[in-house]
Amino acid sequence: xxxxxxxxxxxxxxxxxxKTWMAxxxxxxxxxxxxxxxxxxxxxxxxxxxxxxxxxxGWSYFIALAxxxxxxxxxxxxxxxxSATNVPAAMxxxxxxxxxFTPASIWWGNALTGLRPNARWMEYAVLIGTxxxxxxxxxxxxxxxxxxxxxNTNKLAKKAQKE
Numbered sequence: 001x002x003x004x005x006x007x008x009x010x011x012x013x014x015x016x017x018x019k020t021w022m023a024x025x026x027x028x029x030x031x032x033x034x035x036x037x038x039x040x041x042x043x044x045x046x047x048x049x050x051x052x053x054x055x056x057x058g059w060s061y062f063i064a065l066a067x068x069x070x071x072x073x074x075x076x077x078x079x080x081x082x083s084a085t086n087v088p089a090a091m092x093x094x095x096x097x098x099x100x101f102t103p104a105s106i107w108w109g110n111a112l113t114g115l116r117p118n119a120r121w122m123e124y125a126v127l128i129g130t131x132x133x134x135x136x137x138x139x140x141x142x143x144x145x146x147x148x149x150x151x152n153t154n155k156l157a158k159k160a161q162k163e
Contacts, residue, residue, distance in 0.1 A: 014151075022080060022151075023139075029075040030135045037068035041127055045120075057113045057123050058106045061130075065105075069098060076142055082157035085150040093146045097138065105130050 014022070041064035044050065050059040073094055077083050083090070109126050116122045143151075152161075 022143075025080040026076065026139050029072060029080055030139075032075070033068040033072040034131055034135075036071050037064045037131060038127065040064040040067050042124075045123060055110045057126070058110050061106060061109055061127065062102065064127075065098075065102065065134075069094070072138070077147070078154065078156070081142065081147040081151045082154045083147040083150040084153040084155075085147060090146050094142070097141045097145075101134065101137065105134070 041060050044060035044063060045056070048056070050056040053059050073091065077085070077087070077090065109130060112126045113123050
């Protein structure tokens with residue numbers, strides 16, 4: 001099978017250059033999603049939106065995470081992995097990842113911020129650490145599970161192959 005044909009049908013092996021470029025695109029997308037998550041978390045936290053909700057960190061974090069996930073999925077599917085995969089099926093896989101990650105990260109976030117309940121900086125330190133764990137594990141999950149076998153199959157990938 002020719003390399004171009006293989007790429008158009010969903011490449012399973014990538015050169016070091018392709019992997020590096022994919023990682024760079026993912027990190028760029030993660031940076032923008034991180035800005036959305038950090039900005040919305042900051043807004044919700046500083047305005048004390050959930051001050052009467054018991055665990056305000058968890059609620060602010062959950063909403064900020066949901067906003068960033070929607071953005072990140074859209075960007076990664078189209079530009080990072082260039083996948084023409086079935087969107088509902090891919091979204092269900094991502095939902096599966098977040099069905100595990102979200103409760104775990106809310107649990108450890110509430111536990112860690114509870115260690116210093118009046119230290120606002122602690123909420124941001126926990127958020128940044130959680131975002132780093134999320135970024136790495138989500139990339140691996142999307143690469144090996146969500147978009148596996150469909151990378152470089154969308155219109156952008158096909159157009160790039162013709163050039």
